């Protein structure tokens with residue numbers, strides 16, 4: 194089935210006992226065993242079934258199936274946040290002495306995790322000089338556990354050549370992990386281009402309404418872990434943390450996602466609440482519809498700003514002068530989501546005046562809400578940085594970031610117009 198149908202139906206048929214048509218919220222911690230043998234079979238992964246909500250839950254299960262189907266994967270693991278999804282995607286296959294190779298432009302939280310936290314656990318994170326396959330390839334060695342990228346970077350809006358990175362990574366027996374939060378599967382499905390693992394902050398466009406944190410990891414089922422027994426011994430040799438199971442033998446193509454559930458999630462516990470799984474499912478029903486409007490509004494806003502006398506520059510991959518325009522055409526049919534940045538004539542002071550004058554756009558740091566959002570990094574999130582640090586973070590004093598919502602485009606443009614008028 195197609196995306197808009199999957200977004201509504203995948204993973205759920207009317208509840209067999211109650212005939213409820215909305216996905217029920219299973220607000221329970223535990224599930225009763227029929228008898229001792231049944232309990233033992235569940236723990237041995239010999240029969241399917243629920244044990245404890247930290248590990249699985251029927252509401253969350255619908256969310257997992259829906260995400261897996263939308264991304265074209267074989268299975269998924271939902272988590273409490275996108276940050277947990279990034280962390281577990283790595284911890285599932287890397288340990289002390291390993292390294293990962295990553296593109297340099299990343300979501301701020303991911304950058305901090307890679308730069309400051311994983312290295313303290315003995316996992317080195319090697320940042321490439323740029324997004325190109327050659328730059329990443331130069332950093333790979335026999336201790337490399339994964340290549341990591343964002344399909345569309347948050348906040349830079351850069352688009353990565355997933356196909357080139359996947360081909361390069363596979364040549365070295367390494368999986369490609371793609372954070373697809375900004376694009377969503379409605380615009381881009383990384384698995385179609387060779388990605389092995391896809392993850393999301395469900396907090397953003399997937400849930401779409403700015404009300405619930407969540408994350409998900411989707412397994413393509415395609416990476417041949419067993420061909421690289423030594424490098425991925427956690428999947429190919431008996432797992433001490435789970436009574437000796439060999440994931441590639443017990444779980445076949447679902448080895449990665451099964452271990453993510455039974456080792457990182459089970460033991461460190463970043464479980465999503467059933468209520469949040471429900472709210473995110475509710476939002477996801479309109480994902481393809483919403484993304485259509487987000488993209489249409491964003492393109493109109495970018496074109497409007499581009500010709501505006503008070504605007505000095507616009508960065509958006511949907512505009513022909515963007516260095517990512519061709520990649521946007523290849524990977525998103527020219528609809529590279531709804532994040533953009535632009536510069537205001539008059540620098541810092543003008544940008545602050547513009548920012549304070551916004552009525553409809555909300556002043557905050559988030560993306561992927563139905564509401565239009567604006568950030569002025571130089572006066573808020575990046576206020577403490579020196580001019581040089583600002584420059585290396587890609588932040589200029591005149592820069593405003595927009596995440597265009599799905600309100601009526603006339604109201605969006607009117608708000609930008611009056612705020613631009615107020616900027617000087």
Ligand SMILES: *Cc1c(COP(=O)(O)O)cnc(C)c1O
Nearest residue numbers: 274275276300347374394396407
């Ligand atoms: C927000 C975000 C995350 C982190 O997600 P949370 O749900 O806030 O933990 C990870 N990656 C990207 C690209 C994001 O935008």
